[in-house]
Amino acid sequence: MHSVNDKTIVNLSDFNSRAEKNEYAYIDSLEAMEKTDADEFVKVGIETDASLRAGTFIQKDNAVVHCSNSSDGTDVMGIAGALEAFPWLESHVWKLLSPEKDDMTREAAQSPLQGFFIRSHKDVKIEKPLQTCLHIAQDKFSQKVHNIVIAEENSEVHIIAGCSTSPHLTTGLHIGVSEFYVKKGATLKYTMIHDWGENVFVRPRTAVHVEEGGVFISNYISLKPVGSLESNPVTYLEKNATATMNSILVAGEGAHMDVGSVVELNGEGARAEIISRAIVAGGTIISRGHLKGNVHGVKGHLECKGLILKDGLLHAIPELSGAVPGVEMSHEAAVGKIDRREIEYLMARGLTEDDAVSTIVRGFLNVDIEGLPEELAQKMDQAVKDTEQDMM
Amino acid sequence: MLLIEELKVEVGDKEILQNVNLHVPPGETHILFGPNGSGKTSLMMTIMGFSGYRITRGKITFKGEDVTHMPLHERARLGIGVLFQRPPTINGLTTRRMVELCAGDRCVDVDQLSSHLQFDNFLERDVNHNLSGGEIKRSEMLQLMAQEPDMVLLDEPESGVDLESIALLGESINTVLNRGIKRNPSCQKGIISEKPKSALVITHTGHILDYITADRGQVLYKGQLRCSRNAREILKWIHEYGYEECVGCTV
Structure with missing residues (x-):
């Protein structure tokens, strides 16, 4: 039995997977977006001036309301359409993550495919960022998405991914399965800005594979209260690959966040840095980080700093594990008040x-x-x- | 400018200052000598109003206003500025932004100020992050230049500063105080036309006296001000006889 206040347990039957309103009007151009929508999206980093972005994908509940792409050498599509257009993509779905991982992945695997597919083509360096927004507008809606990002060899791409909910929501659920592939020598920057509602359950399940010499930079920012967030992405690094994971978390009254990063350093010369800044102002933050040095000649550093401004809980769990001689990993954790x-x-x-x-x-x-x-x-x-x- | 009367101060349960009386008139620079642990820094922290320094008796008056129990920031706004010996690092706050904050509503040209102090390369660095002793002092002076206080409290300005930088530091102190002879002759007129400001300078070694002009010296010994006369004379006595002998004449 769980109490209604138990924020770690999601009762799937509390949420509705069917959208009552199936058809949201398609937004032809970002500039023509309704102000109420624009205001919601802007808060999570979405730029309404299309000239500042290389492409945009917006999904409201389970409807893709906008998808555009102004740069050559990229694909920005809904995942279902992408799978039809590119049969080879099938092999990238549920490759890094198992649908049997937990109840959330099982639920996502049984649902119709929603979410986005973004790919930067080989050797293409996209100067402007691409942007995505996943928004829940319907009360008690359970949004399930499966996102695939592929940065092909020697390409460079920055994705700004915003997630938000409409202000009237009493509750909602977001299950986001994401599989990212950073190919040889490619760079993927992924900046995620979350603004979920106070009673919304958020369960991202993310895995990232970075090939030789690839770079993955993840910035995760969640400043507004979120009912319950549980996110622990896993990144696998091959030879000379690099991962930088930054997170900035603020937990006000009622917020519950269990956020971390696991990085497996599997190839010689792999480097990883996990940096987190957490502020507790009445809520709970469990700040995790785990570096696994599996081969000789890898380096990693984990920095986990927290401030407690109002009673709540800040639980820092930095972990290092080394399996062979010749791994260099360190961590630094501090939890306290302002000096x-x-x-x-x-x-x-x-x-x-x-x-x-x-x-x-x-x-x-x-x-x-x-x-x-x-x-x-x-x-x-x-x-x-x-x-x-x-x-x- | 600053008047301290019968000041008694406790830190924790320990009495640190006993019956301190001190007067720094407008425009004068006073030097505060004293061995380690004599209470020099405590006196400065009490004047500024830092927490942990409990005044059990006495009064502090600044510019005619009783500031004995005035909040710290109000004393700063009234015109008291401090050069800290070991200031804390503020992560995520650039020195440039800090200097702007020091200026309050006034507009300051941070680049120009910092070029005088040869501090240009550190402006984007977090306040006091990974700075050498001399760099910390220049950062402190830069902040004081923007703050423009009427009285500065300098806590061992020469400590940790190499010989080459001490002249630069002395010059910047003179600039803040509107005193001294500047290297750049075009500034002399400005310097003499403006009223000098007051200062209370803590020094252990007295080296700073080669670069700034002192009007008077005081010796703080075991929580009491024991001597008040020409600063250079006091320094000579201390060099010659040590603190104990020096203050012996006043017992």
Whole structure:
């Protein structure tokens, strides 16, 4: 038996997989989007000026409401359409993850295929980011998606992936299965910005395979309260491949987040860095990180820092495991409060105590996110300011 | 400018300062000598209003206002500035932004200020992150230049600074205080036309006296101010006889 407050358990029967409103009007151009939609999407990094993005995919409940692609050498499609267009893609589905992994993957595997397919072609370097948005608009809806991203050999792509819900939702469920393939010498940057509702259950299941010399950079940002989030992506690194996983988490009252990254270093010369910044302001954050050094000559560092501003729970679980001699891995974890000396140092320069605390909190969350477009960096800065006002 | 009367201060349960009386008139630079643990930094922290320094008796007046129990930031806004000996690192806050914060509503040209201090290369670095002793002092001076206080409290400005940088530091202190002879002659007019500001300078070695002009020296010994006279004279006595002998004449 679980209590209604048990945020770790998802009762699938509480949610509705059928969309009551099957047909959302297709949005022909981003500029013509309804303001209510645009406002929701913008919060999670979606740019309505199409000239600033190489392509866009937006799914509302289970309907693809917009899909466009302005750059050569990329594919941006709904996954179902992509599987029809590219029969070879079938072999990439449920390859890195098993449908039998848990109840969530089983549920996703039994559902019709929704979600996106993005591919950067061989040797193509896409300058502007691509963007995706998965949005839940219907109350108690259970959105299940299966996303595939392939960065072909020596290509470069940055995807900004936003997820959000409409403000009126009492609850909802998002199961997101994602399998990413970073081929030889390719670079995939994946910046995910979440703004889920206070009673929404979110269960991403992600696996990433990075081939020789490939680079995977993941930025995960969740500043707004989320009912229950459980995300522990696994990244497999081959020879000389690199992974950088940054996460910025804020848990206000009622939020429950169990977030981490597992990186398996399977090839000589593989490098990984996991950096997380967590702020508890009344909610719960379980911040995990696990580096597995499976072969000689790999390096990894894990940094897990947390601040507790209001009673809640911050549980940092940094793990390192090495299987052979010649692995170099380290971790650094700190959980605590803002140092009084820092506050008073700023006050001695004329800042009020509240301003000093805000400045320190903003700095704490200011992880240098590589490759974030300037306009998005500014939006994030504003979001951090708003968040810190909510917390104080 | 600053008047301290019969000040008694406790840290934890320990009495750190006993009956301190001190007057720094407008425009004067006073030097505070004293051995390690004599209470010099505690006196400075108390003047600024840091937590943990409990005033059990006495009064601090700044610019005619009783600031004994005034919050820290209000004292800063009233015109007291501190150069910290070992300031904390603020992660994620660039020095450039910090300098702008110090200026409050005033507009400052951070690049210009920092080029005077040869600090240009550190502006995008987090405040005090991985800085050498000398760089920390220059960062502190940069912040004070933007803050423009009427009185500065300098806690061992020369500690950890190499000989080459100490002249630069001394010059920047003189700039903040509107004192001294500048290397750049075009600035002299500005310097003498503006009123000098006040300073209380803690020094252990006295090296900083080669670069700034002191009006008076004081010796703090075991929580009490024991001597008040010409700063260079005091320094000579301390060099010659040590602190114990030096303050012996006042017992």
